[in-house]
Amino acid sequence: MPSATADPLLPLIDLPGVADACTRAREDVDRLLRHRVLRKQSAAVSGESLLRAARASAELENHGYQLEAIRAGQIDDPVVTGCLRVSGELGRITEVWEKAPLQAIAALHVQAASGSLHRDDLGRPVGGPEVSVRLQQLTDTLRAPRSRDVPGVVVAAIVHGELLALKPFAGLNGVVARGAARVALISTGVDPKALAAPEVGHVSEQRDYEQSIAAYRTGSADGVAQWIVHCAGALSAGAVEGLAICEAVLRG
Template identity: 40%
Template sequence: MSPDALADLMSLEGVPSAYAAARDGVDVILRDRGLRRTSPETTVESLLRGAHASAVLEGSGSTLAQVRAGEGDEIAADAVRLSTELLALAPTLGRAPLQALARIHAVAGAGALDPERLGRPRDAESAVRLREVAAVLSAPTDAPALLVAALVHAELVTAAPFASHNGLVARAVERLLLVSRGVDEKSLIVPEAGHLALRAQYESNLRGYAEGGRAGAHAWVLYAAEAYTAAGEASPLRREAE
């Protein structure tokens, strides 16, 4: 993957309009639901919902109620722990993306892996893939932040560069990119829940992306635009407006 991949994806049929519509949908929710009046508790609730959804996608059997009560299984506990530290890493993701990726994995995998494996790529090939992701995160681009987040998400899931928790890491980075690039600075939409709501499509499109080729990448980014709309619908702001 190279930074040029973003320009290539934006040239594919339907992609520019899909991402313009997705961004408009997110902006409407954030603007019309009173973004400036939101409390830190709303962000905490969004992060909690996201942690639960990401954990379920990773194989957790815990319900949102169990996670809310601190009674989730080990995967859910890992996701919640990551959610509590995630937003503090937004500046690092922009300034030193490899460092941020390593830290995200170290937090997610704490307790599950030996300390020397935390934040470290599995092998030399994985190290190359992580550097490629970092290059995309560092390179100037005219591509929408949502598209960058979608591409990095798919790369991290399919490359599986760490010894564990790659799905949790990928979805955490996706959320963090939306914060750091100004799409959702208070982290109020729930991209993880958007993917969970569309789980069959999420998993099938990741498989298509992993197989390589232009068609698989095209299908993934079109799917992701739809998932960002679902992410907005999962925001706690929606409940507050009812």
């Protein structure tokens, strides 16, 4: 039987800054998960967090709008609508993810791109054999024996980075990548109720987001480290956003 030490993600923990950044992010999310309002009103916090995450994800696609306008249903923009659908389907897609990651990624694209792309392009990778090979490699990585020493933050960052770098679909790959990263955080138990909003962290540090994914695309150890550290920082920021939501819900 394969040993957990065969985890292909295990070497990433030793990259500069990765372990510390992941530890901080997990501590910040755990602090959020302990908030007292979640004993009775976790659904309200999760719903608001997912709304803010969807707004932020749309902004990263250059479709930014005021949160209150989106909350009021005043925005008729298919990219925003797609981001909202992705947020709303995270729980269901997580169930698919744990059995068939590629099917889950395709389902995320259908949710993200319906209304923006032709229906023949929905959920169908483009780009030929190279894309198929790399998607299969990502699936193999996700299904490999997982070491307990590999934080879920790293898993989510690699999923996010690979999908952004590969751009397997005709459009809205960023929305899919961020949605898949959220699914990975749920699936690995880092943020099981989707209470943090890392997309908000990516928006607040958008230049670093763009520079870090460019570094990741080089494939260098330093580039991968830079990306994971950025993703961990965005998760920490998303946990702070979640705490702010908790306090707002508590105040009524």
